[in-house]
Amino acid sequence: FTAPGTGWLAKLGPPGALAVGLLKVAGVGAARRGPELPQVAGSLAAGDAIFLPLYDHFLKHGGVFRLNLGPKSFVIVSDPDIAKHIPRDNSKAYSKGILAEILEFVMGTGLIPADGEVWRVRRRAIVPSLHQKFVTEMIGLFGKASDRLCQKLDKAALDGADVEMESLFSRLTLDVIGKAVFNYDFDSLSYDNGMVEAAYVTLREAEMRSTAPIPTWKIPIWKDISPRQRKVNEALVLINNVLDELISTCKRMVDEEDLQFHEEYMNEQDPSILRFLLASGEDVSSKQLRDDLMTMLIAGHETSAAVLTWTFYLLSKCPKVMSKLQAEVDDVLGDGLPTIEDVKKLKYTTRVINESLRLYPQPPVLIRRSLEDDMLGEYPIGRGEDIFISIWNLHRCPKHWDDADVFSPERWPLDGPNPNETNQKFSYLPFGGGPRKCVGDMFATFENVVATAMLVKRFDFQMAPGPPLVEMTTGATIHTTKGLNMTVSRRTKPPVIPI
Numbered sequence: 001f002t003a004p005g006t007g008w009l010a011k012l013g014p015p016g017a018l019a020v021g022l023l024k025v026a027g028v029g030a031a032r033r034g035p036e037l038p039q040v041a042g043s044l045a046a047g048d049a050i051f052l053p054l055y056d057h058f059l060k061h062g063g064v065f066r067l068n069l070g071p072k073s074f075v076i077v078s079d080p081d082i083a084k085h086i087p088r089d090n091s092k093a094y095s096k097g098i099l100a101e102i103l104e105f106v107m108g109t110g111l112i113p114a115d116g117e118v119w120r121v122r123r124r125a126i127v128p129s130l131h132q133k134f135v136t137e138m139i140g141l142f143g144k145a146s147d148r149l150c151q152k153l154d155k156a157a158l159d160g161a162d163v164e165m166e167s168l169f170s171r172l173t174l175d176v177i178g179k180a181v182f183n184y185d186f187d188s189l190s191y192d193n194g195m196v197e198a199a200y201v202t203l204r205e206a207e208m209r210s211t212a213p214i215p216t217w218k219i220p221i222w223k224d225i226s227p228r229q230r231k232v233n234e235a236l237v238l239i240n241n242v243l244d245e246l247i248s249t250c251k252r253m254v255d256e257e258d259l260q261f262h263e264e265y266m267n268e269q270d271p272s273i274l275r276f277l278l279a280s281g282e283d284v285s286s287k288q289l290r291d292d293l294m295t296m297l298i299a300g301h302e303t304s305a306a307v308l309t310w311t312f313y314l315l316s317k318c319p320k321v322m323s324k325l326q327a328e329v330d331d332v333l334g335d336g337l338p339t340i341e342d343v344k345k346l347k348y349t350t351r352v353i354n355e356s357l358r359l360y361p362q363p364p365v366l367i368r369r370s371l372e373d374d375m376l377g378e379y380p381i382g383r384g385e386d387i388f389i390s391i392w393n394l395h396r397c398p399k400h401w402d403d404a405d406v407f408s409p410e411r412w413p414l415d416g417p418n419p420n421e422t423n424q425k426f427s428y429l430p431f432g433g434g435p436r437k438c439v440g441d442m443f444a445t446f447e448n449v450v451a452t453a454m455l456v457k458r459f460d461f462q463m464a465p466g467p468p469l470v471e472m473t474t475g476a477t478i479h480t481t482k483g484l485n486m487t488v489s490r491r492t493k494p495p496v497i498p499i
């Protein structure tokens with residue numbers, strides 16, 4: 001789930017150009033079956049948003065090439081047909097490779113890093129839990145959490161203080177996902193408690209591990225004495241204990257309830273995914289359940305926070321889009337919290353989110369490793385290749401998109417279908433594609449639509465005067481380097497939202 005940084009180099013599988021040349025001379029493996037991939041020599045600096053140099057290489061060398069970084073190499077894919085081939089048409093020939101290795105400490109064998117039989121069984125168990133009735137129910141949760149954020153912003157608007165929106169969005173989406181996945185109220189918008197801190201320590205560690213030049217956490221003595229690693233271990237113990245507690249309490253509740261399990265099972269008091277998974281009666285270990293919950297917590301938290309951050313950044317740069325958005329929201333939303341009917345009518349708001357995901361895909365790169373020899377278009381590749389499918393490049397390809405870098409929700413007709421990888425022929429794949437496509441796409445879209453609509457109905461947002469330029473850095477998702485500082489002001493006719 002993480003975009004690669006320099007730290008990946010130490011773990012990348014296949015050899016660089018020199019060794020590929022030697023293999024070719026020896027006539028072994030992939031080198032025999034077609035032309036060699038275009039070769040590009042590269043270098044990366046720690047902390048860089050690495051998808052940016054990959055974009056320049058793509059314009060120069062085309063939709064598939066090999067990037068050699070010293071003794072290691074990896075294959076960069078920016079061609080829609082090959083982006084369809086790897087995750088969809090020939091998905092069985094690829095694993096999550098390096099991603100699974102890096103995330104193992106926190107996600108174990110959860111759905112994102114899992115491969116093979118574990119993935120197949122867990123995917124079959126988890127997908128049904130996000131049924132339509134559940135996602136519809138979640139709209140109330142999105143509304144309540146967004147309302148809490150509105151109240152926080154009310155105060156900032158009154159005080160005239162600038163607000164750092166990226167961290168507020170991160171808190172909003174943490175509150176939402178904790179409640180939705182395992183019925184836990186982080187309440188991080190109101191105050192910091194041990195669990196909020198532990199969640200952030202763990203998330204930052206996952207990001208650090210994906211970009212660190214040296215895997216210090218693997219060095220035997222260092223990993224025990226480093227204060228950072230100790231803090232990570234303590235955070236993991238705390239989260240695991242809380243999750244174990246939630247799982248056993250939920251098990252008891254399920255045992256006591258009369259409700260029959262069925263396709264759209266949902267307990268009104270606790271509609272969480274955990275409740276569904278336990279009520280389904282599947283034989284699953286507590287450790288596996290914990291891994292699955294942790295995976296969904298991370299998958300659903302950082303992604304949505306990043307989508308909201310970049311959506312508000314884009315809106316602040318495009319007053320015309322903002323006015324149109326506010327006109328729709330004023331028209332559709334009443335005084336109460338949004339309902340599913342409202343969300344369906346928020347068509348332009350949805351297009352704003354679609355377009356924000358085009359320009360700032362989260363994550364910007366998908367990661368795979370080949371399990372066998374394969375052909376990428378005309379190019380043969382061998383087993384063990386580490387591959388990065390650049391969603392960033394696909395979404396900004398100047399051949400495919402008119403004004404590729406322009407934020408234009410109008411490019412998606414309001415009465416047309418919701419854009420996805422299938423109807424956009426893999427030139428647009430914000431939620432991936434094929435068997436490993438995101439399980440939370442609908443959930444996340446509604447969450448972002450509700451939050452955006454409620455915020456722009458109540459407030460105007462502008463970039464704070466004189467803040468540092470908003471720049472990007474690579475983590476699991478695209479972060480700003482120094483936060484998104486905004487000036488928030490109440491709109492002239494504030495709506496009354498009952499609390």
Ligand code: HEM
Binds near residue numbers: 112296432440444
């Ligand atoms: C997978 C994007 C929200 C759970 C993915 C993938 C993408 C993605 C691109 C495919 C990864 C790959 O093929 O390597 C997003 C975006 C989100 C979002 C942009 C928000 C805007 C969520 C939410 C949840 C979730 C809210 C949970 C409720 C998952 C899981 C997978 C996944 C479990 C792994 C599926 C598998 O491997 O079978 N997501 N996601 N995501 N997502 Fe999301």
